[in-house]
Amino acid sequence: MKKILFTLLFLFAAVAYGQDKVVKTVLELGRTDNRTMQHADYIARNIGGRLVGTHMLNHAEDWVAQQFRSWGFEVIVQEAVEIGIGFDRGPWSGRMLSEDGMTLHFGTPAYTAGTRGPQKGRALLEPKTQNEFDRVKGALKGAWVLLETGPESGLAIDATAKADSLRAAQLAQGEKASVPMYRQMVEAGVLGFIRPSKLPMQVLYNRAACFELTMDTLPTACDILLDEHQFGTIKQKVADRQEVILEFDIRNHFFPGPMKHHNILAVLRGSKYPDEYVMMGSHLDAYDIATGSTDDGQGVCVTMEAARLLAASGAKPKRSIMFCIWTGEEYGLLGSKYFVEHKTVPWDKISNYFNRDGGPLAAVSVTVPPAMYDDFVEVCKPLFDYNPEIPFTVNRRDGEAPARPTTAGGSDHAYFSMNGIPVISFRESDIFGHDFIYRDIWHTEDDLYDKLIPEYLEHSAVVQAVTAYGLANLDHLLSRNGLYKD
Numbered sequence: 001m002k003k004i005l006f007t008l009l010f011l012f013a014a015v016a017y018g019q020d021k022v023v024k025t026v027l028e029l030g031r032t033d034n035r036t037m038q039h040a041d042y043i044a045r046n047i048g049g050r051l052v053g054t055h056m057l058n059h060a061e062d063w064v065a066q067q068f069r070s071w072g073f074e075v076i077v078q079e080a081v082e083i084g085i086g087f088d089r090g091p092w093s094g095r096m097l098s099e100d101g102m103t104l105h106f107g108t109p110a111y112t113a114g115t116r117g118p119q120k121g122r123a124l125l126e127p128k129t130q131n132e133f134d135r136v137k138g139a140l141k142g143a144w145v146l147l148e149t150g151p152e153s154g155l156a157i158d159a160t161a162k163a164d165s166l167r168a169a170q171l172a173q174g175e176k177a178s179v180p181m182y183r184q185m186v187e188a189g190v191l192g193f194i195r196p197s198k199l200p201m202q203v204l205y206n207r208a209a210c211f212e213l214t215m216d217t218l219p220t221a222c223d224i225l226l227d228e229h230q231f232g233t234i235k236q237k238v239a240d241r242q243e244v245i246l247e248f249d250i251r252n253h254f255f256p257g258p259m260k261h262h263n264i265l266a267v268l269r270g271s272k273y274p275d276e277y278v279m280m281g282s283h284l285d286a287y288d289i290a291t292g293s294t295d296d297g298q299g300v301c302v303t304m305e306a307a308r309l310l311a312a313s314g315a316k317p318k319r320s321i322m323f324c325i326w327t328g329e330e331y332g333l334l335g336s337k338y339f340v341e342h343k344t345v346p347w348d349k350i351s352n353y354f355n356r357d358g359g360p361l362a363a364v365s366v367t368v369p370p371a372m373y374d375d376f377v378e379v380c381k382p383l384f385d386y387n388p389e390i391p392f393t394v395n396r397r398d399g400e401a402p403a404r405p406t407t408a409g410g411s412d413h414a415y416f417s418m419n420g421i422p423v424i425s426f427r428e429s430d431i432f433g434h435d436f437i438y439r440d441i442w443h444t445e446d447d448l449y450d451k452l453i454p455e456y457l458e459h460s461a462v463v464q465a466v467t468a469y470g471l472a473n474l475d476h477l478l479s480r481n482g483l484y485k486d
């Protein structure tokens with residue numbers, strides 16, 4: 001009996017030592033061989049923008065899956081989004097040809113028309129009433145029209161029948177239309193429309209229409225968002241009745257779909273509770289006026305590196321750890337919604353889902369309900385003094401539990417939390433004062449690799465790896481007591 005006890009004690013000690021050794025190795029590799037920025041380099045500078053409907057997003061999915069497999073993970077490729085048409089971009093450029101000329105700084109929303117090679121035409125002011133339209137209708141053919149009506153913030157011009165009828169109603173009441181006379185101008189043969197854009201430029205898509213587009217209903221006129229300063233200069237010249245010739249070359253290409261996109265789910269299978277999970281994730285799809293480096297390339301890189309660090313450290317957790325690279329977030333959290341609603345993992349088997357989608361900042365703390373506090377303190381201990389310049393803290397939530405969210409917003413944690421699954425996340429901080437402001441990059445042309453802050457991302461990968469591993473080794477799932485009010 002004594003011998004058995006001794007053997008058992010030895011085994012426990014060996015397991016505890018094994019855990020310690022894994023954590024030690026993660027901490028060590030996190031310092032000496034941290035590859036977060038290598039992943040970022042590939043995603044941001046090799047692949048770039050990753051919009052739903054593009055070959056680039058499929059390429060990114062393949063690359064992520066291949067990386068996980070090369071580190072020894074079991075990989076689930078889950079189809080979650082389908083769009084009827086495909087859309088790829090090549091380079092775009094434009095110039096004002098008159099006088100000294102000017103290189104134009106512009107973008108186009110996704111799923112809008114390109115040009116057939118370089119196309120030259122006169123700039124014209126938008127007609128806003130039927131009389132104005134009749135006065136210029138002969139000149140509209142082959143012209144670029146400067147619009148002051150239309151949506152803001154980088155959305156595409158609404159070309160639906162609904163917009164047509166709204167404008168018709170406004171014109172019938174003798175009001176100036178708040179939506180452009182789109183259909184009439186397209187029928188009159190314009191090359192495209194030009195709208196002013198604030199800087200940094202935001203370029204999105206037509207959320208209402210992109211999933212309904214078919215090869216027979218593709219837009220034909222370009223939808224250009226131009227630097228508002230250049231727009232003002234051109235508009236003034238045209239208002240002064242000077243002739244302004246503009247030339248655009250825009251390689252926006254449609255091709256027949258359907259295009260299918262996937263969640264890439266990497267599993268480190270648990271030894272004792274293989275059907276229970278600690279989860280973390282980020283979204284792979286991104287707007288494509290820039291390279292989606294921050295939103296959410298940085299999240300993907302941190303999630304991937306947390307996985308790689310654990311694999312490289314020989315982690316064999318008791319509970320499974322799942323690393324989720326979601327698709328279709330920018331279109332309404334499509335990938336994570338699909339995952340949760342299809343109960344890919346039963347809701348009561350998820351200990352916590354950690355989401356990372358935001359600035360390229362350092363994970364510095366976690367605030368948890370009282371019932372989770374002791375577990376998090378135990379698990380996060382190795383992080384407290386890992387980097388004395390970025391001290392990590394675990395805080396107990398004060399006061400009442402929040403109500404469970406009933407609407408989906410924000411990011412990929414939403415459908416988890418709406419269904420009562422814990423989504424404790426790390427607080428992220430610009431602790432060294434790199435002057436990062438999310439609004440500067442969010443969905444803009446400035447969401448580029450050079451906005452990433454390596455020391456923060458590398459640190460965060462270690463924090464996520466150590467925390468997930470510790471939670472996966474507890475002998476219980478995290479308590480949901482006091483998580484939400486109900």
Ligand SMILES: [Zn+2]
Binds near residue numbers: 329
């Ligand atoms: Zn995002």
